[in-house]
Amino acid sequence: MEALRGLAFLLLLQALGEALARGFGLPLPGPVLGLVLLLAALRVPALRAPVAAAADALLTHLSLLFVPVGVGVITHLAVLSQYGLKLLVAIVLSTWIGMAMTALVLRALLARSPETPAGGDAGEGDTHG
Numbered sequence: 001m002e003a004l005r006g007l008a009f010l011l012l013l014q015a016l017g018e019a020l021a022r023g024f025g026l027p028l029p030g031p032v033l034g035l036v037l038l039l040a041a042l043r044v045p046a047l048r049a050p051v052a053a054a055a056d057a058l059l060t061h062l063s064l065l066f067v068p069v070g071v072g073v074i075t076h077l078a079v080l081s082q083y084g085l086k087l088l089v090a091i092v093l094s095t096w097i098g099m100a101m102t103a104l105v106l107r108a109l110l111a112r113s114p115e116t117p118a119g120g121d122a123g124e125g126d127t128h129g
Contacts, residue, residue, distance in 0.1 A: 006054030009047065013037045 017037055018030025026033065041047050058065075073080060080087070 002050050003053040003057040006050030006052070007057070009041075009050060010034075010038070010054055013041065 014031050014034035017032065017034030020026065020033050021028055021030040038051070042051065
């Protein structure tokens with residue numbers, strides 16, 4: 001029952017994000033706005049347990065979510081054979097760019113964090129024996 005409540009909450013946030021995106025003509029997809037709303041909503045402790053239960057249920061059956069993608073690839077093999085190399089280059093480059101940007105953002109955030117010493121090891125300056 002907890003997982004159903006969490007799933008309903010996730011779907012509600014996605015629908016709310018979609019409504020905000022369309023209603024205000026925002027350049028972001030509705031599900032992305034829904035995720036931002038979820039990030040804010042997870043600060044409420046009472047919502048964490050149902051969302052965690054829904055996430056666990058979805059992760060348990062994650063492999064089933066790839067079936068439609070596989071069917072789509074098989075259905076459009078002609079398109080894949082025509083544009084396959086271009087798709088591969090786009091996927092590899094976008095993955096590399098995403099990883100590089102993530103590393104740069106992490107490096108910038110760690111540099112601003114007062115808890116992390118410049119040396120990197122948090123236990124380095126510990127004098128307690």
